[in-house]
Amino acid sequence: MNTFSKAVRYGCVLAFAAGNAMAQNAQPLRIGVMTDLSGQFSHEAGPGAVNAVKMAVQDFGGKVLGRPIEVVVNDHQNKPDVAASKAREWFDTQNVRMVNNLINSGVALSVIGVAKEKNRIAIVNGAGSSRITGDACTPNSIHYAYDTYALARGTGEAIIKQGGDSWFFLTADYAFGHALESDTISAVKAKNGKVIGTVRYPINATDHSSFLLQAQGSKAKVIALAGSGTGFINAVKSANEFGIAKSGQQTLAGLLVWITDVDAMGLEIAQGLTLTNGFYWDRDEETRTWSKRFFALTKRMPTMGDAGDYSSTLHYLKAVQAAGTDDTATVMEKMKSMKVNDMFAKNGYIRADGRMVHDMYVYEVKKPSESKYPWDYYKLKAVIPGDQAFRPISDGGCQLVKG
Structure with a gap:
């Protein structure tokens, strides 16, 4: 092969490589x-x-x-x-x-x-x-x-400060519910609160009556709902029908409350819930x-x-x-x-x-009379700085953390 042919061939190879890289x-x-x-x-x-x-x-x-x-x-x-x-x-x-x-x-x-x-x-x-x-x-x-640690710390400590020092958990039976229950129990015990009992419900449960009866019977000051989605909404609605919040004897704690949950329930039912959140649309x-x-x-x-x-x-x-x-x-x-x-x-x-x-934020759901416009649902109770809101990196057991 002569020098010219070699040059042409080399040029074609380069052009192909460049074209392939561009593609x-x-x-x-x-x-x-x-x-x-x-x-x-x-x-x-x-x-x-x-x-x-x-x-x-x-x-x-x-x-x-x-x-x-x-x-x-x-x-x-x-x-x-x-x-x-x-x-x-x-x-x-x-x-x-x-x-x-x-x-x-x-x-x-x-x-x-x-x-x-x-x-x-x-x-x-x-x-x-x-x-x-x-x-x-x-x-x-x-x-x-x-994460569940931040939710537990924010809501758990806020309710304990209000006198809610004995807890009963209604927990969704899957990974999130288990983690939320565990992290909240740790937060409650760290503040000298006590856990009276727990009961776990299937993730797709629509009837929470039997679980709520156990919670009522426990006489715990706080009934904590460690779940999410429609299961959580149904549990709050059932608790309202049971008159739990209105009795004044027990407080209902939503450990994960999405703003869409509050909208679905309406303020008449959701009012007074304490919750921890990472974002609120009306913050600033x-x-x-x-x-x-x-x-x-x-x-x-x-x-x-x-x-x-x-x-x-x-x-x-x-x-x-x-x-x-x-x-x-x-x-x-x-x-x-x-x-x-x-x-x-x-x-x-x-x-x-x-x-x-x-940063994470602790909110309370407003009463209907306090809401001034659509989706005006929360009032700020506390700001938790990020370095306090989340679990210390040394305590998580992550193998990527050195030392």
């Missing part, structure tokens, strides 16, 4: 939203989670590193095995680089394991189990909006502005999970841009080095165990 770079960056679109958690996540992630993509500009950003969506049906299978398919065949929301702690724990296996990123906003940054932590997962002008945009799309105000979905997606995309790559380890390192400053959190940061640290 790869033009491939869309895919983000997956795995949520409950049809079940009992669809009202606090579902379409809202999807819209929040899409808002973040739109606000970022729709492209990163010259590549279009695509959002793919899956209904996990509250089945961890279904969620794990879809996550594996997304990572293996659809080049999904990050998956978000993951409401339902069983689902979240399952999917973060797949993300670790496939070296992709999982961000949890919907689920709350503190195991996600504890014994189940991974180098590929982030727990963003809230910045939260109101963003929330009104969200409302225009979803026809409801955002939950803390929705706000976390938006914030964390934007934070991820900023990290990809800053890192100049979508490589998982590089992006995770960049996300942990960058502060979060947006409508969700100020000076938030991601720890080595994956916990995003930010």
Whole structure:
């Protein structure tokens, strides 16, 4: 082969390689939203989670590193095995680089394991189990909006300060309920409160009468509902029918209360509930502005999970841009080095165990007479600084934490 032929051949090889690299770079960056679109958690996540992630993509500009950003969506049906299978398919065949929301702690724990296996990123906003940054932590997962430790500390300590020093738990029988019960019991005992008893109900239970009778019979000052979704709403409605709150003898504690729960129940039933939250749409002008945009799309105000979905997606995309790559380890390192400053959190940061640290807020649900306009549901009782709201990193049992 003469020199000219060699040069032509070498030039063709270079052109092919450059063309192949350009084709790869033009491939869309895919983000997956795995949520409950049809079940009992669809009202606090579902379409809202999807819209929040899409808002973040739109606000970022729709492209990163010259590549279009695509959002793919899956209904996990509250089945961890279904969620794990879809996550594996997304990572293996659809080049999904990050998956978000993951409401339902069983689902979240399952999917973060797949993300670790496939070296992709999982961000949890919907689920709350503190195991996600504890014994189940991974180098590929982030727990963003809230967790059961923060809920337990905020609500548990607030109610104990009000004199609620004896507790009975109605607990949803799945990973989230168990974690919330455990973390709240620890918070109660740390303040010299006592636990009279617990009873666990099936996650899809619609009739809580027998469980509430046990709670009433316990004579505990506080009946704590360690659950979420329609199961929680049904339990509060049943407690109202039993006249528990009106009796003045026992206090009802909602350990996870979404603003959509309050809207579904109405203030007449929900009034007086103490709750801990990571985001409230009416907190300040910045939260109101963003929330009104969200409302225009979803026809409801955002939950803390929705706000976390938006914030964390934007934070991820900023990290990809800053890192100049979508490589998982590089992006995770960049996300942990960058502060979060947006409508969700100020000076938030991601720890080595994956916990995003930010302020949490204790609210009380307003009486109907106190509400002045639609979705005006909460009054602020306390602000818990982030470094106090979440479990100390040394106490979680995460194997990523040195020392």
